[in-house]
Amino acid sequence: MTRPRTLRANLLPLPGAARQARDLATEACLLWSLPHLIVPIALIASELAANAVEHAGTMTTLTVTRHVDHLRVSAVDGSPVPPTEARPGSGLALLQACASQWGWRTVTGGKEVWAVLSTD
Template identity: 55%
Template structure:
């Protein structure tokens, strides 16, 4: 039996309720589901594993991997809730010591409710037209100036412009640009309607039009990557604020 998941929204958070049997064979499907949840850029991701039978403790590594991804982007906490006694013992291993583990969903909610930090964010829906890149630069510039980050105006506007241009040139779909200020990073993400992964050219032709967008993003950003999401993908990049 594979792992079954039920995802529900709680305000700005997402709760994922697991049931079934967790084995190494179904780790991939669990990871894909959780990455799609991260692509929604929630305030927090709560994983209820109280009904999950962990038959192979090594499979718990999927939660540690997703938590590491969430720390890189979108910079949100991943909270593991309600592990059974045997699972709780496995989570004491060194490989899982960075995981945030709580006895129940309510205990995790209480911690999140006690931390009422508001993460500033600007977003806009853009059409796949030539003027979209200019609008993306304007949004990134406005965000940097609003949040007292004038030194990031140039790289943030370049990254936003290039990510949006890639959608215009390749995906040809509507897109959502979101710029968010986290504790240590300014994060820029573009969600589009294509599931095709972005490709970083290894040897772009100097005479070919385009093709350099992700090279510029790669050179300017602290980190960048992409995640699958419902109906497409999210490509993101982060800039250190200090």
């Protein structure tokens, strides 16, 4: 089995975090020859970062991982508060629309919100 490849960035809780997240997601897609996923992964990464800035207000670690058949993007922030249910126009609604799967879990010191996209 091939080991997953990963790109990661620590994002400050500032307005520029969403831009940094889009840039990291775009870099990952180009590096791994997945240009058809740039738009959806960049949107997802941007929303994860923006939600972390708005709702957690803490440093956020954004990770994009390449698996054999999918990309996984996750944001770990310092707030244990779960994401709220998706409303039309909200970041979580965008995750539901773009991702094959998404979810969240409690981690030490906060939570992780993640999304998966098929590489097909």
